[in-house]
Amino acid sequence: EADIYQTPRYLVIGTGKKITLECSQTMGHDKMYWYQQDPGMELHLIHYSYGVNSTEKGDLSSESTVSRIRTEHFPLTLESARPSHTSQYLCASSESGHSVPFFGSGTQLSVL
Amino acid sequence: QKEVEQDPGPLSVPEGAIVSLNCTYSNSAFQYFMWYRQYSRKGPELLMYTYSSGNKEDGRFTAQVDKSSKYISLFIRDSQPSDSATYLCAIPSGSARQLTFGSGTQLTVLP
Numbered sequence: 624e625a626d627i628y629q630t631p632r633y634l635v636i637g638t639g640k641k642i643t644l645e646c647s648q649t650m651g652h653d654k655m656y657w658y659q660q661d662p663g664m665e666l667h668l669i670h671y672s673y674g675v676n677s678t679e680k681g682d683l684s685s686e687s688t689v690s691r692i693r694t695e696h697f698p699l700t701l702e703s704a705r706p707s708h709t710s711q712y713l714c715a716s717s718e719s720g721h722s723v724p725f726f727g728s729g730t731q732l733s734v735l
Numbered sequence: 736q737k738e739v740e741q742d743p744g745p746l747s748v749p750e751g752a753i754v755s756l757n758c759t760y761s762n763s764a765f766q767y768f769m770w771y772r773q774y775s776r777k778g779p780e781l782l783m784y785t786y787s788s789g790n791k792e793d794g795r796f797t798a799q800v801d802k803s804s805k806y807i808s809l810f811i812r813d814s815q816p817s818d819s820a821t822y823l824c825a826i827p828s829g830s831a832r833q834l835t836f837g838s839g840t841q842l843t844v845l846p
Contacts, residue, residue, distance in 0.1 A: 628806050629778075656833070663838075663839070663841075664838060665836045665838040665839065666779070666823070666834075666836040667839060668834070669835050674811060681833065681840075682833075682835075711776075713778050713779070715778075716843060723769060723781055723784055725781065726771075726778030726779050726780065728777055728778045729776070729777065730777045731776065
């Protein structure tokens with residue numbers, strides 16, 4: 624079944640740890656995105672990719688980094704987690720052109 | 736001024752009510768508009784997608800676009816408790832045509 628998967632769903636981790644949030648899609652989409660969402664707040668784009676080896680920063684500055692080595696995989700990495708990184712991280716993908724993003728279920732990150 | 740402004744709510748209505756959710760936008764060049772529904776601790780799911788001015792209907796949901804006023808609306812008829820969620824308007828904007836989201840309206844439909 625074509626879908627977009629995010630793991631883990633929940634992550635509680637201590638300050639200073641390196642973390643990687645996984646995102647994979649089986650829809651064959653070229654474009655992939657990472658959004659950050661705090662409770663009751665709007666989604667903010669932090670990274671996007673048009674395809675393999677293409678990554679761009681979004682509107683919201685983020686200390687995270689991303690990579691796109693395979694079309695279906697778009698992981699997000701924080702080298703040293705801090706409490707200010709506590710948030711929900713949402714991965715999405717879409718076809719090229721004026722297309723609609725489809726979202727994963729998100730990863731709720733809590734940094735203690 | 737934000738590119739997309741959305742009535743923040745929260746909104747609480749009785750089952751069966753007609754719900755109106757609204758957003759305004761600032762750039763008259765925007766051409767298509769989306770509504771997403773987001774349940775608690777889940778990712779947003781696409782509800783409606785409209786390209787032009789006027790109305791688009793899908794079951795109990797109607798999306799309305801008024802480009803002259805830069806105003807978009809989502810109407811829910813015969814609202815159900817399962818419609819309780821946060822509703823987000825979204826508009827592709829910027830040179831990269833990435834989605835800009837409204838802040839969301841939290842809706843509760845009481846049985």
